[in-house]
Amino acid sequence: MMARYDRLGPLAVPPRERAFPGWYLLRDLEGHERDAELSRRARVRFLVARVLRRLAAGGFEAVPEESLSRQLDAVREELGQLSARDPERLLVARQLHDLRDGRPDAAMSAALTLSEWHRQSHSTYAAEEFARIAVDLAEAAERTRAISVATRGVARALLTAGLVDSAREQAERACVLALEGDDRVGWIDAMAELAATYRAANDAAKATEVLAMAVRRAREWGDERGVGHALLAQTEHELESGNAAAGVDLGWAALRALHDRSDRLAALSLLARCFTRLGLHRAAARCHEIRQKHVADNTERARIAVALAQSHAAAGDQARVRSTSAAAVKELNAVSTRIRAGLLLDLAIAHVQAGGADSGRELLREAIALARRDHADSELHRAEELLASLEQQVDVDLDPPPPAPPTPTALRIAAEIERANEGVVFAN
Amino acid sequence: MAYIAALLPDPADREALEAASNPHELLFAETWRELQRIVRRQPISLVVMDLHAEARKDGALRVFRFSQRYPLTPVIAWGDADGRELFRLGKAGAADVVISRSIEDAAIVREIVVSSLGRGLGGLLEQRLRDRVDGDGRELVRYAADRIPEQIQVPGLAGAFDISISTLERRCERWALPTPGRLLLWLRVLHGLRWLMEPGRSVESVGYQLGYSSGAAFRRAIKATIGGRPTPLRNEEGFERAVNLFVSECGRDGAGGGA
Numbered sequence: 126m127m128a129r130y131d132r133l134g135p136l137a138v139p140p141r142e143r144a145f146p147g148w149y150l151l152r153d154l155e156g157h158e159r160d161a162e163l164s165r166r167a168r169v170r171f172l173v174a175r176v177l178r179r180l181a182a183g184g185f186e187a188v189p190e191e192s193l194s195r196q197l198d199a200v201r202e203e204l205g206q207l208s209a210r211d212p213e214r215l216l217v218a219r220q221l222h223d224l225r226d227g228r229p230d231a232a233m234s235a236a237l238t239l240s241e242w243h244r245q246s247h248s249t250y251a252a253e254e255f256a257r258i259a260v261d262l263a264e265a266a267e268r269t270r271a272i273s274v275a276t277r278g279v280a281r282a283l284l285t286a287g288l289v290d291s292a293r294e295q296a297e298r299a300c301v302l303a304l305e306g307d308d309r310v311g312w313i314d315a316m317a318e319l320a321a322t323y324r325a326a327n328d329a330a331k332a333t334e335v336l337a338m339a340v341r342r343a344r345e346w347g348d349e350r351g352v353g354h355a356l357l358a359q360t361e362h363e364l365e366s367g368n369a370a371a372g373v374d375l376g377w378a379a380l381r382a383l384h385d386r387s388d389r390l391a392a393l394s395l396l397a398r399c400f401t402r403l404g405l406h407r408a409a410a411r412c413h414e415i416r417q418k419h420v421a422d423n424t425e426r427a428r429i430a431v432a433l434a435q436s437h438a439a440a441g442d443q444a445r446v447r448s449t450s451a452a453a454v455k456e457l458n459a460v461s462t463r464i465r466a467g468l469l470l471d472l473a474i475a476h477v478q479a480g481g482a483d484s485g486r487e488l489l490r491e492a493i494a495l496a497r498r499d500h501a502d503s504e505l506h507r508a509e510e511l512l513a514s515l516e517q518q519v520d521v522d523l524d525p526p527p528p529a530p531p532t533p534t535a536l537r538i539a540a541e542i543e544r545a546n547e548g549v550v551f552a553n
Numbered sequence: 554m555a556y557i558a559a560l561l562p563d564p565a566d567r568e569a570l571e572a573a574s575n576p577h578e579l580l581f582a583e584t585w586r587e588l589q590r591i592v593r594r595q596p597i598s599l600v601v602m603d604l605h606a607e608a609r610k611d612g613a614l615r616v617f618r619f620s621q622r623y624p625l626t627p628v629i630a631w632g633d634a635d636g637r638e639l640f641r642l643g644k645a646g647a648a649d650v651v652i653s654r655s656i657e658d659a660a661i662v663r664e665i666v667v668s669s670l671g672r673g674l675g676g677l678l679e680q681r682l683r684d685r686v687d688g689d690g691r692e693l694v695r696y697a698a699d700r701i702p703e704q705i706q707v708p709g710l711a712g713a714f715d716i717s718i719s720t721l722e723r724r725c726e727r728w729a730l731p732t733p734g735r736l737l738l739w740l741r742v743l744h745g746l747r748w749l750m751e752p753g754r755s756v757e758s759v760g761y762q763l764g765y766s767s768g769a770a771f772r773r774a775i776k777a778t779i780g781g782r783p784t785p786l787r788n789e790e791g792f793e794r795a796v797n798l799f800v801s802e803c804g805r806d807g808a809g810g811g812a
Binding site for chain 1: 613614617634635636637639640641642643644645646647648649650652654655658660661664668
């Protein structure tokens with residue numbers, strides 16, 4: 126029961142060490158306490174976190190198998206409160222299935238997967254809590270490398286929440302742990318996270334310095350994958366710093382240094398973003414098309430599908446916008462409400478750019494409903510503003526800022542990418 | 554053994570808590586008022602409270618009121634709560650929650666009870682001694698601290714570890730702890746100070762609960778450990794100072810190390 130005026134609402138948040146296990150993720154409810162749907166989801170998240178926290182606190186051997194199994198069944202039952210096709214329900218059900226035998230690897234992987242999913246969905250407290258649980262699980266299993274990976278997850282969650290200083294502390298800790306665990310690629314990834322915190326604090330010079338050090342060390346070690354990861358981080362840094370042409374050079378170098386399929390897909394993703402900034406939309410579309418064939422993650426697939434439609438829209442190819450956006454809408458059903466709202470907005474803009482004002486308006490209405498449901502204020506504001514302009518037939522400037530002129534090298538690489546077949550994702 | 558006070562009107566809930574609380578002693582209250590009375594009169598280490606014990610009452614608000622009044626006594630909220638209610642319970646100061654679905658699983662309830670009891674003095678001391686005393690020594694302190702409400706004495710402590718009093722004394726020396734008698738004296742004083750920080754408790758009543766024959770005897774115990782009178786110690790700073798003094802008596806560089 127809750128009084129009309131809730132006396133507990135204005136109370137200060139208890140410090141983490143005083144709050145009960147798993148409570149911190151419930152903070153995503155802050156300001157939305159009366160949202161019944163979010164309350165249901167928060168309870169499910171809490172129950173999942175309790176299972177994982179239990180494994181971390183007691184150690185993997187200490188939790189009786191039968192009790193763990195019963196607890197998992199209870200969470201599974203609780204999932205029944207969410208609709209059968211709900212993306213969060215499907216994701217959690219998969220993780221619960223993997224947890225059955227209480228293996229440390231499965232538990233850590235579940236915690237990190239959930240953390241990343243919530244981070245992308247802007248449920249930042251849930252993202253942080255699950256990443257912290259992953260740290261505790263890795264500590265319980267005494268795995269230094271895994272502790273470093275999970276700590277990086279905490280840093281990423283904190284950075285998404287805008288807590289730059291705390292994120293930096295965690296990224297620094299991840300760097301130290303990676304070196305302790307002799308995980309060179311892990312150290313480079315942690316350095317990339319550290320650089321991201323400097324970038325977020327508008328200290329691009331420091332970020333550049335951190336990444337230069339990462340590349341230098343990777344070369345000294347003669348670790349080709351490490352060099353590739355460091356180059357990927359530099360690509361992202363140049364892209365975020367508005368230097369997409371340099372990003373293309375670095376991304377291309379990274380692609381050639383990396384042999385792992387997931388690494389090469391990550392390089393293509395960054396290259397696509399660089400090409401888009403440079404107005405090289407055909408090359409960007411080719412990157413998306415290649416990635417679409419190899420990526421399994423639902424959220425990533427949806428992002429790729431929308432990005433492909435955007436590339437076609439920017440290239441003025443109306444027919445392809447229509448055909449690709451139909452596929453994109455299908456992919457969107459498998460992602461969280463928050464991400465769906467944002468991607469529908471992007472798709473709507475692509476439609477309007479390609480001259481499809483009616484279909485654009487329809488997509489905008491859908492985006493508005495979802496953004497409202499998920500308290501996604503910035504998406505809601507943008508979508509409402511755009512819809513209002515379209516309905517009043519006011520000219521809206523949807524075109525992105527004019528692209529920076531591509532360098533000859535960027536043009537050459539773009540041409541190579543356009544000719545590339547799917548084999549580009551496999552080792553050369 | 555610790556004392557756990559519980560407001561659980563449903564007999565099935567009481568049974569579930571009993572099954573999970575061994576060897577601790579449960580004191581069941583019939584009403585919210587009685588629960589408070591029990592906490593005021595007995596050295597309670599943990600409270601378990603059914604969120605829906607009273608019709609048309611906000612369970613989370615009850616937890617809040619209790620935590621405000623007795624901030625050193627952890628409260629476990631018991632019963633069904635949706636996400637919003639769980640969020641409010643955290644703000645209200647609940648130490649943990651037993652969700653309805655978990656009630657039949659004694660293992661889960663036991664883990665929650667044990668971890669919430671760990672928020673008491675025993676858990677606090679175990680944490681503070683981590684860098685000064687090894688695991689076996691900390692286990693002894695924890696065991697003794699948890700049994701102060703039962704008025705444990707040195708022979709009982711030695712018996713619990715299946716050793717003679719002289720062996721216990723030798724082990725305390727090896728673990729860099731004060732002698733068993735002084736250890737129990739300290740723990741009684743620290744327990745007493747914690748209770749004195751909560752309202753409605755007099756030096757006389759706390760002394761009596763700790764097994765002293767009078768309030769004066771408890772005052773003498775404070776003088777023998779911390780020095781001075783209890784009144785200036787009835788606040789967080791005073792308690793913290795007392796804990797620090799105790800910790801400084803433990804470990805190789807402490808008085809316990811050379812005793």
